[in-house]
Amino acid sequence: MNIVVLIKQVPEIALIKVNESANKVEFPQGPGVVNPHDEYAVEEALRIKEKVDGKTAVMTVGTDRAESALRACLALGIDEAYLISDDLFTGSDSQAIGKILSAGLKKFGDFDLALAGKQAVDSDASQVPAAVAGTLGLPQIMFVRKFEDIGGGKATVQRMTEDGYDVVETSLPAVVSVVKEINEPRLPSLKGKMAAKKKEITRWSAADLGLDGSAVGEKSGSRTVKVAPPPPRPKGEFIEGETPEEIADKLFDKLRENQVL
Numbered sequence: 001m002n003i004v005v006l007i008k009q010v011p012e013i014a015l016i017k018v019n020e021s022a023n024k025v026e027f028p029q030g031p032g033v034v035n036p037h038d039e040y041a042v043e044e045a046l047r048i049k050e051k052v053d054g055k056t057a058v059m060t061v062g063t064d065r066a067e068s069a070l071r072a073c074l075a076l077g078i079d080e081a082y083l084i085s086d087d088l089f090t091g092s093d094s095q096a097i098g099k100i101l102s103a104g105l106k107k108f109g110d111f112d113l114a115l116a117g118k119q120a121v122d123s124d125a126s127q128v129p130a131a132v133a134g135t136l137g138l139p140q141i142m143f144v145r146k147f148e149d150i151g152g153g154k155a156t157v158q159r160m161t162e163d164g165y166d167v168v169e170t171s172l173p174a175v176v177s178v179v180k181e182i183n184e185p186r187l188p189s190l191k192g193k194m195a196a197k198k199k200e201i202t203r204w205s206a207a208d209l210g211l212d213g214s215a216v217g218e219k220s221g222s223r224t225v226k227v228a229p230p231p232p233r234p235k236g237e238f239i240e241g242e243t244p245e246e247i248a249d250k251l252f253d254k255l256r257e258n259q260v261l
Contacts, residue, residue, distance in 0.1 A: 001054035001151075003045045004108060005078070006101055006116040006132065007038040009062050009069035013121055018229040025227055027122075031068040037117025041178050042073050043185040044147065045115050052151055055079050057108065061089060061100050067201060074196035075188035081199065082108065086206040088213040093220040094123065098131025100216060103209035105136065113155070114175045118143055126177075133175035141168055145181045 015028035034042075045056045057080040058073040060066050070081035084104050092100065105114060114133075119126035126142075133140030145165055146158040153172050158165040160179055188196075206213060213219065239254065241247035 001048065001052050001113070002111040003048060003054065003056050003113045003115060004105060004111050005038065005041045005045045005056070005058045005073070006114060006128065007042065007058050007060050007069060007073065008035040008120045008122075008128075009033070009060060009066040010035045010120055010122045016122070018227060020228050023224070023227045031065050034069045034072050035117055035120045035122075037119055037121065037178075037180065039117070039185040040180050040182050041115040041117050042076060042078065043183045044178055045113075046077050046186070047183065048113070048147065048150060054112070057082060059084065059101065059104050059108070061085070061092070061097055061104075070201055071196045071199070072188070074199050075192040076186060077192060081201045083201050083203050084205075084209065085203060086211075088206045088211070088217050091218045091220065092216050093222040094125045094127035095131050095222070096216040096220040098128050099135055100209070100211065101128065102132050102135035103211055104204060105132070107204065107209055112172045113150075114138075114173070116175070116177045118177045118179050129175050129177040136175070139170045139174040140176070141170055141174065142177045144176050144178045147182075 009032045011027045011030070011032045017026045019026050042058065048054075049056050056078045058070055058078050059082040060070060061084045062069075063085055066083055066085070070083060074081055082104060084100055089096075089100060105111060114129075116129040120128075129142060130140055141157055141159055143160040144157045145160050148156040148158060148167065150156070154169060155172060155174065155176075156167065156169045157176065159168050160181070206216075215221070239247055239250050241250055
């Protein structure tokens with residue numbers, strides 16, 4: 001079974017700043033880290049491989065800086081890494097990234113499963129996995145919390161819902177995004193880190209993927225209209241009274257006044 005994990009290198013969230021006057025988000029310098037949600041997808045790929053055997057790979061769109069994120073995955077036991085990089089891709093929105101990754105998966109060749117985290121912590125868009133599935137015309141199951149079974153050209157999973165979960169069966173190949181409830185990511189070993197430094201990373205440009213720059217990069221469909229930090233939380237209100245009953249009555253009246261009840 002061939003499994004490709006679609007990852008994203010993201011900045012350390014605590015270091016991101018919002019420059020409202022310049023209408024932009026300022027990202028910190030440095031290589032960044034593997035998107036935390038994608039770590040669960042990497043771990044699940046490794047677990048599936050341990051059960052049914054096969055090959056695992058990670059793929060990302062980014063600059064040379066993204067190499068560190070790919071090597072972090074290789075250190076965990078992923079077999080291959082692919083970096084899709086081209087100046088034409090600068091400024092691509094989520095839908096464009098989905099198009100680029102879809103072209104990468106086509107060039108990769110036969111695969112049974114494309115895994116991804118449910119969303120990236122920097123954009124929180126949660127659009128790329130579905131965009132990949134839509135572009136390739138593949139089945140998609142988002143927000144999966146468990147693989148009940150996989151093999152024989154199909155997979156049975158538990159998909160998260162607001163009320164619990166659904167059990168869904170899909171044919172393969174398919175695109176699946178996972179939530180953090182699915183597993184506990186492992187840590188890399190020293191041996192894995194040393195081996196990752198020596199592994200070759202396959203690099204593809206727009207020309208390698210047959211992309212001419214249309215609908216990607218600066219020609220993406222979406223535009224940032226305004227950037228602003230979230231408003232500060234309003235001050236809390238203390239409700240006082242002589243007895244718990246009196247406090248409860250005041251709270252009830254306050255909730256009803258604000259049409260909460």
